[in-house]
Amino acid sequence: MTSLGGMVAELEYQDAESPFLLNFLVREDARGKLKAIEFTEIPFQVNRYFAISVTGPDLFRGRHAHKECWQAFFSCLGSQEIVIKNLSGVETHVLKPDQLLIVPPYNWCEIRFNSNNSIMGVLASHPYDQEDYLIAEPPL
Numbered sequence: 001m002t003s004l005g006g007m008v009a010e011l012e013y014q015d016a017e018s019p020f021l022l023n024f025l026v027r028e029d030a031r032g033k034l035k036a037i038e039f040t041e042i043p044f045q046v047n048r049y050f051a052i053s054v055t056g057p058d059l060f061r062g063r064h065a066h067k068e069c070w071q072a073f074f075s076c077l078g079s080q081e082i083v084i085k086n087l088s089g090v091e092t093h094v095l096k097p098d099q100l101l102i103v104p105p106y107n108w109c110e111i112r113f114n115s116n117n118s119i120m121g122v123l124a125s126h127p128y129d130q131e132d133y134l135i136a137e138p139p140l
Contacts, residue, residue, distance in 0.1 A: 012067075013138040016086040016106035024074070024098045037100060044070040044125035051076065052120045054113040061120075065108040065134040070125040073101045073111070078118025083110045085138050095120075108137050 022042070024035040039046055052061050062082075073082060075095040082093045082101060085108040093101050103109060111120060126132065 012134055012136075013065075013087055014106050016065075016088070017104040018088075019084055019091070019093070019101055019103045019107055021093070022072075022100045022102060024100060026098050035098060042072055042100075042123065043102060046072075046123045046125070048124040048127055050122050050124070052111065052122065054118050055116065057113065057115055057118075059113045060110055061113070062109045062111040063135070065138070066105050066126075066132050067134060068105055068126055069129075069132050070105060071103045071109075072123040073103065073109075074099065074121050074123075076119040076121050078113065078115035080118060080120050081112040081114060083112065084108065085110075085140065087138055087140075089140065106134070106138070108134065 027034045
C-alpha cells in the first residue's frame, strides 16, 4: 500500500465498535448435531447470506472493511481464523463450530482458511454494494 493509500485509509476510517462472539445453541444426539441461533439475537437485520469456500489450506479471503454493513461470520466446515484490524489495534479469532463472530462496520477483516474444503457462512446487514468497501487497511 502506498503512503497515499494509507492517507486515504486514515481519512475514511472511523472508530469502530469491537467485534464480539455469540454462541449457537447446539443439540447433539446419535443422529448428529444441530446448531441454531435466533435472528433476534443478532444485532442487525439480516438482508444477505453468502458462503465462502476454498479447496486448499492457507488461503485468504476478505481483506476489506465496510462503512455501513455489519457482518456475522460462522464456520460451516473446516477451520477459519479471522484477523481484525481497526483504529484501536489488531485481534484474531479462531472460530469454533458453535460460535458466530459479529463484526460491526470499520473493522478490516482477513479470513484465513486453515483446512482443506473449508466453508464459512456470512450474514450481512446490507445487500452487496461496492461503494461500501474499504480495501486499505486502517492505520495503526
